[in-house]
Amino acid sequence: MVQLHGDLVMKTARRLHGDLRTVCRRRDVRIVTLDFSEAGRIDSSGIAVVSLIAKQLARAGKKLDLTGLADHHKAALDLMPKQEPEVERPEPPPGAIEALGGAVIEAGSGARALLALIADIVRQSLAVVTRRKRLPAGALTHQIATMGVSGLFIVGLLSFLLGMTMAFQGAVQLQRFGAGVFVADMISVSMVREIAPLMTAVMITGRTGAAIAAELGTMRVRSEIDALSTMGINPVRFLIVPRIAAITLVGPALSLMGMFIGIGGGMLVAWGALDMPPIMFWQRITERVTALDFLHGVGKSLVFAWIIGVTASHLGMRTGGDALSVGNATTRTVVVSILAIIIVDAIFATISTLLRYS
């Protein structure tokens, strides 16, 4: 016989549950009687405790009696489910082999979707170029403004600081061999061929690629992309082609700007720290850097820009239905783009070395 006092509410439920369980476990107890005559209010947690105790007693082959129930107690206890519902078990997690197979199939379908997207982008872009279809009014200018103009400052600052840092580092090393004058060669060649395209691409990935993926992903979640499809408007032409077109222009342009600003930063340090007049610096550059170097750097930026644009569009469009997957798409865009950019950069370096035009 257990006498209940006071309210059976969330604040007291932990103690009540503990005490009652101890009582029910005792071997000498066969029948537990809960007397509610002194009990006050009962809330959901109180009902849950009574329900749990009832189940525990039933399992042990013991009996539960309730006495002194007021009307509100009866009404509340009536809320207990009469029969035990079957909990629907989700499918068990796949084993190692199944998981591997799933990953392969997933990768395959991802690759197919990526190729289909690239084909669609090419088709739609051609249709736009040949004037058979139009881009949405003002979309291209808007995209160029958001991607390019607002990125000018940060790309410029980054290149300038990198140029300066390289000049300082290079000056110290080269002076030990009495070759301080070659700092101009070093900075200009590495800026034009390597650093500016790479750093600009990394900045564009973080700024623009992530934004594209998040934007498209959110549109997917809000069914806006489905809305376009049902209107008979091709989402690739409407959403992706303007972004790819803008990034095609913006990527090389920002990178070109980065090259000159980076060289400018180096020139400043060479002047200040090495007493190398800018005119001499410039002379060395014009002797050393060829149009082919610029073509190499700008061409690379173009490829990087496409990698970023296509990766972000692909992952954004494949977003699932919840908030988590938008975050995933954004993260993966940044990671995959940067990885792909560095791999492609290595390929560029290998090819150019083999062709001996470096």
Place this chain on the structure above:
Amino acid sequence: MSTPLIECRGVSVGYDEKPVLENVDFVIEQGEIVTLLGGSGCGKSTMLRSLTGLLPPLAGEMLVLGKPLYDLSLEERNELLKKTGTAFQQDALFGSMSVADNVALPLRELTSLPEAVIKEMVRMRLFMVGLPGSEKKLPTSMSGGQRKRAALARASILDPVIMFCDEPSAGLDPAVAATIDDTLNHFRDALNITIVVVTHELESIRAISDRVIMFGRGSVMARGTVDELMASKDPEIFNFFHRVAERPDDTGALEQLTR
């Protein structure tokens, strides 16, 4: 008579200093289901946002459970809000958690109940809203009606004194809408929860409302029982309850053009 649970006196609500509703007075008593209704854009959802602590009113006095909601310190306000539950129009379930984890979240975060009791409470609450056995499901794998019911389970799991529901049965088939209405009535009768509902589903309004507060023309347009409002001769109220289409008066347009 006990003090009312919600009391609004001369309240204005709106965004950016532009009031949508002005000079609103009403009280909500313990144990009733009150429906806030009105045409689209009349400000009823804005009012609800204000009552749930998301949007300070522009003017007037708003007492929730006898306390001035927006004059309290952040801690006091959170204490007060723990005694209320809100079910949003979009279910607002966390997509990365199972239904059981969604419903158990307030219990795990705000109480010190043992896990066994929490599980049992979640099981009982899901049974109450008509989703027995769906503990392990993810919200994305459920239908709209099931998600709304799971949201009701989460909003009510702490046995709140007041529950706010924004369009609980909008966009659902009549049978599922009836289940939700039933659940709300059940919450009021069995758990003694006072419920404030925003809706414009006529069937639901009839099925659940003890009292109706109708917004329109920038303030409270009418209040009373459903029957009283149905009998109203006011053209706007009549049109609302008898589904009369409203169109701008276009008679004589041709005449005007050719005049």
